[in-house]
Amino acid sequence: MKNAIRKAVITLSLTLGMLVFAAACTFVLPELEQASPESEQVQLECPLPDGVAPPADPPVTAQQVEDGGASLADFALAARDNHVSLLQEERAPEKTLHLRCLFRQEGSPWRSGSTYLVQLTPDGRVYVHPQQMSLSGRKLSPVIYAAILHALGIDPATLTDPAAAIAAFAAAAQGDGGPFNLPNIADASGYATVFFTGSAQRPTLLLAGFELNASHLIPISEEALDYGDPPITASDVVDRATLKAFVTAAGEYIVELIESDDPLARSNVIAKARITLRDPNGPWIDGPVYLSVMDRATKLIQFHGGFPDRFEQRRGGISRDIATGELIVDQLIAAAESGPEGGFWEYYFDNPADDSDSAEVPKVGYARVFVGHMPLSDGGTFSYEFIVNSGYYLNPESE
Numbered sequence: 001m002k003n004a005i006r007k008a009v010i011t012l013s014l015t016l017g018m019l020v021f022a023a024a025c026t027f028v029l030p031e032l033e034q035a036s037p038e039s040e041q042v043q044l045e046c047p048l049p050d051g052v053a054p055p056a057d058p059p060v061t062a063q064q065v066e067d068g069g070a071s072l073a074d075f076a077l078a079a080r081d082n083h084v085s086l087l088q089e090e091r092a093p094e095k096t097l098h099l100r101c102l103f104r105q106e107g108s109p110w111r112s113g114s115t116y117l118v119q120l121t122p123d124g125r126v127y128v129h130p131q132q133m134s135l136s137g138r139k140l141s142p143v144i145y146a147a148i149l150h151a152l153g154i155d156p157a158t159l160t161d162p163a164a165a166i167a168a169f170a171a172a173a174q175g176d177g178g179p180f181n182l183p184n185i186a187d188a189s190g191y192a193t194v195f196f197t198g199s200a201q202r203p204t205l206l207l208a209g210f211e212l213n214a215s216h217l218i219p220i221s222e223e224a225l226d227y228g229d230p231p232i233t234a235s236d237v238v239d240r241a242t243l244k245a246f247v248t249a250a251g252e253y254i255v256e257l258i259e260s261d262d263p264l265a266r267s268n269v270i271a272k273a274r275i276t277l278r279d280p281n282g283p284w285i286d287g288p289v290y291l292s293v294m295d296r297a298t299k300l301i302q303f304h305g306g307f308p309d310r311f312e313q314r315r316g317g318i319s320r321d322i323a324t325g326e327l328i329v330d331q332l333i334a335a336a337e338s339g340p341e342g343g344f345w346e347y348y349f350d351n352p353a354d355d356s357d358s359a360e361v362p363k364v365g366y367a368r369v370f371v372g373h374m375p376l377s378d379g380g381t382f383s384y385e386f387i388v389n390s391g392y393y394l395n396p397e398s399e
Contacts, residue, residue: 100119103130
């Protein structure tokens with residue numbers, strides 16, 4: 001049961017592209033001799049939890065590929081092997097999340113120029129894109145995804161049957177993957193491999209050298225999206241009562257997704273929900289009113305409705321209250337943990353909907369801890385804690 005729970009945490013972290021968390025754990029920054037600006041930024045945005053040693057550099061780095069000293073295949077397989085090795089270690093969830101954060105950092109061994117790693121869900125949705133997290137949740141063009149599956153030795157037709165799909169990915173994970181190239185589609189080439197995350201039977205596709213952009217994805221208008229039916233939407237948020245109801249509805253929506261019985265379906269639906277939570281035509285975002293979700297154990301943000309490229313898969317404590325200088329994440333955590341229903345706080349942060357906003361206008365935030373009970377493959381469940389928060393700007397004329 002212990003191993004199943006540990007693997008389930010890893011699996012959930014891979015599928016909860018939307019979830020963010022806040023924890024009361026202490027983070028330390030390793031001392032670096034003659035640290036470069038790039039390495040200092042990596043340590044700021046991807047700090048290691050107390051007692052966790054930094055991962056060893058991979059035998060093949062992105063910079064080596066850029067310099068012509070290594071192939072994409074070497075780089076992709078080194079990344080896969082690093083993941084598989086981490087999954088067997090103590091404190092694997094924290095180490096895996098830290099590694100994913102490093103994937104996003106320019107100057108780390110995992111990203112240099114046009115060489116980086118994109119992660120996909122089993123149905124071909126973007127999970128982690130180091131350059132453009134705003135594309136997370138979006139689905140690849142069927143033509144491109146078919147080429148990637150063929151590179152893995154998988155017949156796309158097998159994905160219509162969940163059991164057959166799992167078997168096909170399991171077989172592919174025993175191999176080394178392969179290159180894909182669609183010469184008639186700009187930048188649609190790279191190297192694909194896949195690995196499994198353990199008892200929850202959730203494969204993750206790893207792509208190297210694929211400069212994925214919006215043109216490679218199907219339009220959102222062609223997606224069948226389920227936004228839920230929140231009683232309070234982002235456009236309804238005007239005061240503390242409506243803000244609390246909005247965050248509560250979002251937390252309950254996410255819990256429902258977590259508690260799906262089918263691990264493969266759960267993975268895909270949760271990834272897809274990143275679109276619904278970010279869609280400006282949906283109920284979950286309206287100008288400066290948006291959601292953020294944080295894993296309570298590591299502070300690494302998994303979803304951010306306002307600034308995905310800036311915050312997702314990164315530490316939640318890199319932004320400060322522009323008036324007080326305090327870390328906003330500390331304020332958020334204190335509010336979330338102030339009671340069983342969370343709490344409010346006021347802070348000063350950039351309004352993405354107003355280029356002329358002033359630090360004299362505060363934002364009211366509300367944060368709350370939620371728990372989702374994820375089914376395990378052995379029949380048990382794992383209780384996963386996360387924090388959802390949102391906020392609205394006070395009207396200086398009426399407040």
